[in-house]
Amino acid sequence: MDFSKLLFSFLLSQTLLPLLLAMTAAQNSNLFREYIGAQGRAVEFTDVPIYPNIDFHFILAFAIDYTTSTSPSPTDGQFSSFWDTASLTPSDVTSIKRNHGNVKVALSLGGSSVADTIPATFHPASVDSWVGNAVSSLTTLIKRYNLDGIDINYEHFIIGANQDMFAECIGQLLTTLKRNKVIEFSSIAMYDDEPLQSYYRALWSNYSQLIDYVNFEFYAYPAGTMVSQFLGYYETQRTNYRGGKVLASFISDGSKGLTPANGFFDACKTLQKQGKLPGIFVWSADDSKSNGFQYEKTAQSLLSMSTETPSPSAPNQSSHGYSNAMKHWWPIWSFVALVAAVV
Incomplete structure (x- = not known):
């Protein structure tokens, strides 16, 4: 091999390796999310470390x-608060955000049931009517509570609301709320079930650019899930929501999935070493109150070791990180291209 080819190979390896490492590290972040208020156990923001x-x-x-x-009964997109509004008030939101500059508060839509009575079913009369009502009612709620984002968490759908209709309703809702600067970020939440995932894959296929986080409910897998199984499940869902920030998750009552006592944090450390841990979320603060939030402390301690510098609260961090990396390495890329041309 002549000198010019050796030089080209050396420069290429020196350029690609740091860039790829930077892009991999950018998948880690220090984002921690926790659902709160669903079970009526009088848990407050200030209870949580x-x-x-x-x-x-x-x-x-x-x-x-x-x-x-x-x-x-369904209201075609006219949303009302079903969380513990006595313990989690608008003034409580303002206070926790004022006292902790790193805190944001979001609102989850849907869930499994309506006040533990009937399934919370996605039940639009039409795309236009549902979107119009949802934009209006959610804008009012979000502004009243000084919220920062929303989470899409529907699990049940009427027969007439197919995957395309769901994708259009939610996609148009997110488009409007972001365009109007009502929300800063959005997430979707689901578990491994068909046809449930088909609705979210349709949404992801058409509107992934509007979705900042994927709260995949890994705790819905069977009790007794092992670390190796969890890592396999994680890779599967990263493929399903390719390019998305798929958060690892556990249920704090330890009833299902890979539990903290059985290796959840070991799995997270493995993902973190691989540059694949964009954050952790927990279901839920209501359950954690009785055990002193011990696992929330462990999760945050682990995430504090993240190698990512930018705040993940800013949407589309991975794409921004890639752009910055490309900008930083562009002069070297140009030189390598010149050497290649000479070769």
Whole structure:
């Protein structure tokens, strides 16, 4: 091999390796998210330990487009608060954000049931009517509570609302709320089930650019899940939501999935070493209150070791990181291209 080819190979390896390492590290972040308020256990924001070097998202569970009567019925996108509003008030949101500059608060839509009575079903009359009602009612709720984002968490769908209709309703909702600067970020939440995932894959296929985080419910896998199984499940869901920030997750009552006691944090450390841990979320603060939030502390301690510098609260960090890396290495790329041309 002549000198010019050796020089080209050396320069190429010296250029590609740091760039690829930088892009891999950018997949880690210090984002921690926790659902709160769904189970009526009087848990408050101030009960939960908040580490200062963590990007912390509380997620109010849930806002549902059903009436609040004793016999709830669907309202075609007109959302009401179904979380513990006595313990989690607008002034509580303002206070926790004022006292902790690293905290943001989001609102989750849907969930499994309406006040533990009937399934919380996605039930639009039409795309236009649902989107119009949802934009109006959610804008009011979000501004009243000084919220920062929303989470899409529907699990049940009427027969007439197929995957395309769901994707259009949610996609148009996110488009409008972001365009109007009502929200900073959005996430979707689901578990490994068909046809459930088909709805979210349709949404992801058409509107992934509007979705900042994927709260995949790994705790819905069977009790007794092992670390190796969890890592396999994680890779599968990273493929399903390719390019997305798929967060690892556990349920704090330890009833399902890979539990903290059985190796969840070992799995997270493996993902972190591989540059594949964009964050962790927990279901839920209501359950964790009884055990003193011990696993929240462990999760935040682990995430504080993240190698990512930028805040993951800013949408589309991975694409920004890639752009910055390309900008930084562009002069070297140009030189390598010149050498290649000479060769």
